[in-house]
Amino acid sequence: METSVSYERSTTDETENNRASLPLTWRDYIEVTKPGIVKSNLIVIVTGFWLASAWSDSFSFLLFLVTVIGSSLVMGGSCVLNNYLDRDLDLKMERTKERIIASGRMSARFALMYGMGLILAGTTILGVGANALAALLGLIGAFVYVVVYTAWMKRTTHLNTVVGAVSGAMPPIIGWAAVTGNLEQGAWILFAFLFLWQIPHFLALAILKSEDYRNAGYQMLPVVKGFLETKRQILLWTAAVIPVSLFLYTVGVVGKFYFVTAAVLGLGWLALAVAGFFAKDVMKWARQMFLYSLVYLTGLCVVMMLNAL
Template identity: 85%
Template sequence: MDTPATYNRSTTTDEVQNSVSLPLTWRDYIEVTKPGIVKSNLIVIVTGFWLASAWSDTFSFLLFLITVVGSSLVMGGSCVLNNYLDRDLDLKMERTKDRIIASGRMSAQFALIYGMSLILIGTTMLGIWANSLAALLGLIGAFIYVVVYTAWMKRTTDLNTVVGAISGAMPPLIGWAAVTGNLEQGAWVLFGFLFIWQIPHFLALAIMKSEDYRAAGYQMLPVVKGFLETKRQILLWTGALVPVSLFLYTVGVVGKIYFVTAAVLGLGWLALAIAGFFAQDVMKWARQMFAYSLVYLIVLCVVMMLNAL
């Protein structure tokens, strides 16, 4: 068994050849948790917590910190296990072949223990200092992401993006549940909003990275059914997102400023999705869709919090 504090240059995941030992740094332990994904999910955790606090007319800064830290540990641990399970296919893709676990710089055995430990610590924090519902939601999200999405569906079906979106929509539920101990109507609208948002967002990314996914053997929609069907699915889900995004106003969680902002940005994204059928440069269009989706989410989350009722 490789020691966790060494780098091991390897040609395969499990058999190390020509190894060069170097000490792991604290950055390596952070990098393997995919901090970009964790940070992007923090905004929706904070949004769920903030809206629930406004809805229930209560706010605890200590509970806020516990929710953020506990959720981050669960998400980070899940990402470590994602890297652990994907290490064989990561070696086949140019952009992922140098990841810490895939390249052997961190041993697979240690990564497994590390990821599970982070999830355990995070759910324990949520269960003890927030509530059992928040902890349970964290575990459900981790299970779907690691077991259902990563270990199973990414390798077997192009429906993996839809199923994976369930785990990605759990963070706002965790934030909401930490405050109220329940999942009121507003929490479920947030879940639906983020669930639908992820699908056109990640399908655009799948188009951008389609050749990498093809080389690795991932069953992503652009690889299995082509760009035209992917564009159709992007249009379908973007169209569905527009009315769902407005439900937060109808259930009394946010005000009119959010309603107008969501309507304008949603119609703008829908127009861009339609433009994809006429795009001469599909990759350029996919990059525009991906960038727009990020701006859309960040702006709406900020407006939600500023316009919370």
């Protein structure tokens, strides 16, 4: 038996060493930036840019490209540093243990330099090609995500989701600021809307991944306070999203079609949040909440742009 265990261990070590020695490909350099997260954030950057363009009655395709490229680099670099800082805990979770930095395929030192380089490049592009405010907002978002959320709060308190939502709410106002150079009322409403949306969205995900988070030692709300308290928080934050989403109409940024769509989709999300207290299969309900939140945000962003005034 001892011989068998030793053989299995040596085989595993040999496999991991072989994997770590594989040369990096261009796909690896992209994968470590979490392109899925970057692409999802681009939706709200484009929305903010589009609404500000309609608000100011001006649109520049070159400025649009600069904003998208600069923001993507800042977000990608922030995600690299997130992977860099989380590499020890990533090894403890099934879904993350094969990540390129955690597995050793990309050295931690190189990842640190790569992430910082992407952030510097993105900030420079925003500052030179757009304006200083857009660049500053990008830096603030990166700092909150990397330092405050990843390095500190995710390991120490369940409030990390709320604080982390600050960085996630930056993309639409970066897009807005790139156009106008200011943060008008519409920009702040976009910020508040996305801030509030993120919390029930990520709390639903935290329920789905609660065992992984518990094993890794992350202080997520479902792990620390349990599912019932998480459901309460989801309901409260979902209820808060609805009126804020309607404020865009009251300040004249979007039209009536958006108002009706936001009200209907918001009430549907609220009803689903209430249903969680009666759900027999919590994981199934959490998955429905998570997927609905994506449909809700994507749908409203599309309608915002179609119904911009």
